[in-house]
Amino acid sequence: MSKFKRVLIANRGEIAKRIYNALRDLDITPVIPIVEKEFNQCFTCYPYAKLLKAEDGIFLDKERLIEIAKENECQAIHPGYGFLAENAEFARMCEQNGIIFIGPPANAIELMGHKETARVIAEKSGVSPVPGFSLKGLTEGEILKKAKDIGFPVLIKASLGGGGKGMRRVDKEEELFENIRIARSESREYFASEEIFIEKYIVNPRHIEIQIFSFPGGRTVYLGERECTIQRRHQKIIEESPSPIVDDKLRKEMGEAAVALADTVSYVGAGTVEFIVDRDKNFYFLEMNTRIQVEHPVTEMVYGVDLVKWQIQEAMGLVVNIPQENIKLNGHAIEFRIYAEDPENNFMPSPGKILKYIEPKIPGVRIESAVRDGYEIFPDFDPMIAKVIVFDTNREDCIQKSKRVLNELVVLGVKTNIAFLKSVIEHPAFLKGDIDTGFVEKYRDFLFEKAKQPTLTKEQVALIASLVSSQKKKDAMLDCGDENLLPEVSGWLP
Amino acid sequence: MAVFIIENEEFNVEKKVLSENRLSAAVNGEEISLNVFKEGDNFYLEREGILIPVFFVSDDRNNLYLHIEGETYLVHRKTVEEQAEGGSQGIASGEIEPPMPGKILKIMVNEGDKVEENQVLLLMESMKLQVEVKAPFDGIVSKLKVKEGQTVNAGEVVVKIEKSV
Numbered sequence: 001m002s003k004f005k006r007v008l009i010a011n012r013g014e015i016a017k018r019i020y021n022a023l024r025d026l027d028i029t030p031v032i033p034i035v036e037k038e039f040n041q042c043f044t045c046y047p048y049a050k051l052l053k054a055e056d057g058i059f060l061d062k063e064r065l066i067e068i069a070k071e072n073e074c075q076a077i078h079p080g081y082g083f084l085a086e087n088a089e090f091a092r093m094c095e096q097n098g099i100i101f102i103g104p105p106a107n108a109i110e111l112m113g114h115k116e117t118a119r120v121i122a123e124k125s126g127v128s129p130v131p132g133f134s135l136k137g138l139t140e141g142e143i144l145k146k147a148k149d150i151g152f153p154v155l156i157k158a159s160l161g162g163g164g165k166g167m168r169r170v171d172k173e174e175e176l177f178e179n180i181r182i183a184r185s186e187s188r189e190y191f192a193s194e195e196i197f198i199e200k201y202i203v204n205p206r207h208i209e210i211q212i213f214s215f216p217g218g219r220t221v222y223l224g225e226r227e228c229t230i231q232r233r234h235q236k237i238i239e240e241s242p243s244p245i246v247d248d249k250l251r252k253e254m255g256e257a258a259v260a261l262a263d264t265v266s267y268v269g270a271g272t273v274e275f276i277v278d279r280d281k282n283f284y285f286l287e288m289n290t291r292i293q294v295e296h297p298v299t300e301m302v303y304g305v306d307l308v309k310w311q312i313q314e315a316m317g318l319v320v321n322i323p324q325e326n327i328k329l330n331g332h333a334i335e336f337r338i339y340a341e342d343p344e345n346n347f348m349p350s351p352g353k354i355l356k357y358i359e360p361k362i363p364g365v366r367i368e369s370a371v372r373d374g375y376e377i378f379p380d381f382d383p384m385i386a387k388v389i390v391f392d393t394n395r396e397d398c399i400q401k402s403k404r405v406l407n408e409l410v411v412l413g414v415k416t417n418i419a420f421l422k423s424v425i426e427h428p429a430f431l432k433g434d435i436d437t438g439f440v441e442k443y444r445d446f447l448f449e450k451a452k453q454p455t456l457t458k459e460q461v462a463l464i465a466s467l468v469s470s471q472k473k474k475d476a477m478l479d480c481g482d483e484n485l486l487p488e489v490s491g492w493l494p
Numbered sequence: 495m496a497v498f499i500i501e502n503e504e505f506n507v508e509k510k511v512l513s514e515n516r517l518s519a520a521v522n523g524e525e526i527s528l529n530v531f532k533e534g535d536n537f538y539l540e541r542e543g544i545l546i547p548v549f550f551v552s553d554d555r556n557n558l559y560l561h562i563e564g565e566t567y568l569v570h571r572k573t574v575e576e577q578a579e580g581g582s583q584g585i586a587s588g589e590i591e592p593p594m595p596g597k598i599l600k601i602m603v604n605e606g607d608k609v610e611e612n613q614v615l616l617l618m619e620s621m622k623l624q625v626e627v628k629a630p631f632d633g634i635v636s637k638l639k640v641k642e643g644q645t646v647n648a649g650e651v652v653v654k655i656e657k658s659v
Contacts, residue, residue: 355559356551407564410549422564454565459521461560462498462505463528465569467517468537468550469496469558 004028004076004316006050007102008069010059011080012038014387015294017370019078020046022308031072033058033065041375059083062090066097076100076315078308082382085291086113102315104214104290108265112288115159116197122285125260130276130284132199134159140177143198147176150200156180158187159195166190167234169201202284204436206277207231208243209289210258211299213310214267216317221324222255223303226272226295229435230424232347237417238424239295240334241302244395244433245281254283261288269314270296270307294337294387297366301333301391332398333391336406336421338369340383343420344448349383352376355413357385364391365405377414385411395433399425423450495591497572504572508589515540574625588636588655590627592618598644598652599624607635608658615653618646633657 033054079085091106119129158166214220227243258273274286369386392398510519518527529540537548549561637654
């Protein structure tokens with residue numbers, strides 16, 4: 001094992017902070033590029049790290065990242081999630097330049113990154129994917145016949161897609177070819193490829209994923225599941241572990257399926273196998289994410305592990321030897337993604353400056369965030385403010401405690417989804433664990449009604465406003481003009 | 495008097511009194527009160543002996559953001575200019591408050607003076623901006639509570655005008 005001295009973090013926001021923490025725990029110096037416009041609001045957030053002023057677009061600039069890593073004597077690069085985390089070419093470039101890419105081998109990224117190939121591999125490993133077929137080489141007649149065999153509704157997907165982009169649901173056969181045309185053009189636009197495929201649209205499924213970790217030498221363990229069913233605009237907003245519907249037997253079945261899949265591609269490191277689960281608890285392979293995921297902390301809380309630290313240790317050649325039987329589920333964890341967005345306006349991002357940000361200090365609550373007072377959420381970055389992870393002994397207590405936590409989290413200055421998240425966990429169906437991916441749509445009325453039931457009358461608020469607005473002008477000015485308070489930094493950083 | 499806008503509704507707060515820990519005022523003419531508690535820079539509401547923290551911050555556009563018991567509120571405080579534009583000159587009480595905290599630069603009237611609607615009563619400086627405080631209606635200056643050079647808080651009554659009959 002050769003210990004890393006410096007590791008480049010090729011990411012920003014909360015995940016950069018998360019990786020920074022793991023590196024600091026291991027006594028490795030983090031090297032973090034920060035784009036110019038974020039520099040002032042970030043540079044004191046990372047003490048003991050080497051910070052670099054970087055150009056816009058740095059996190060997608062493969063050559064430049066490798067250059068920076070070399071210039072700063074980094075032995076490895078951690079890509080986080082998004083950006084280049086699942087880019088096989090980048091993983092290869094790192095290798096060619098003698099830099100360790102903290103992630104699986106390029107080959108595994110490539111195989112799993114291609115949705116159709118991944119489906120074939122899943123089948124080979126004995127894990128059934130959602131019934132479907134590739135459009136490659138088929139005539140219109142053949143496509144229609146196969147689609148009818150699966151049965152409508154069907155889902156058209158971009159082979160290289162992700163994050164809900166390039167996905168189209170088709171309910172009737174008359175609408176099939178029009179949607180194929182649109183899906184092709186979307187796929188070309190987002191993923192530079194016209195390859196698409198069709199699969200059965202499973203109505204109101206659950207979205208459950210298995211966390212795996214493969215140690216060098218071909219041994220893979222699974223760390224239970226994450227229930228990621230509560231979504232808006234095809235993106236997860238609440239994740240929990242364990243899932244309210246997964247029992248020991250199903251966990252073992254899904255876990256072993258995920259492990260078989262990982263072993264087929266000689267996987268290394270942290271990965272996630274996503275499944276669609278129908279009403280009868282049949283599970284179908286959806287895709288594999290070859291990176292650390294946004295929602296990894298819920299698994300860490302209930303299994304008492306540090307996945308990012310494992311990733312780094314594994315990359316250093318350290319053998320983390322934990323047998324499957326030692327991986328024990330303990331308690332319940334729920335993650336809430338706090339976004340600067342406007343739920344009432346179709347969850348559109350609502351960028352701006354966060355004037356006040358206070359994290360509640362409550363035992364068993366973990367908050368992952370890079371935000372602080374005066375932090376600006378820029379329109380061209382992900383509008384995530386924080387991830388709030390709540391841990392307790394069981395689901396019921398965990399939900400109860402989550403209400404307190406969400407009530408005590410203070411984010412002022414931008415619109416957020418906090419009130420909306422609170423109404424989700426107050427819905428009787430959520431409490432029962434009776435959820436599917438259509439939850440937000442189905443209970444729209446309840447969720448939005450619940451989100452606006454203030455305890456104070458507007459008159460009382462006006463009265464309070466008249467008191468505090470006359471007394472807090474000085475502080476308010478501090479909060480709004482904080483750039484001026486930052487010291488000159490040009491002297492000591494490149 | 496101060497005018498606040500909450501979700502497009504206007505609220506006139508006048509006759510504000512803070513005595514002991516009791517805050518009361520007429521909001522749109524209706525008397526309401528709350529128990530408040532202040533410790534350093536922290537504010538609390540007090541309800542049946544229970545303290546409820548009030549988190550707040552303002553931006554540079556006269557917006558005040560509040561977080562109370564897990565609810566957030568956005569309150570816009572109307573400036574004198576906005577109040578004048580809106581033509582809200584019928585302020586019944588005649589209790590005049592500055593739109594924001596600042597320094598009294600010049601006082602143009604004396605107690606007992608007859609004033610006309612929109613006549614400038616005093617000139618103040620706030621955040622490097624000169625603001626004229628005008629009479630809301632014809633009347634007589636019944637009370638002048640400030641001196642030139644004095645610093646005042648927003649919400650503090652500086653002049654009282656008795657309406658002419």
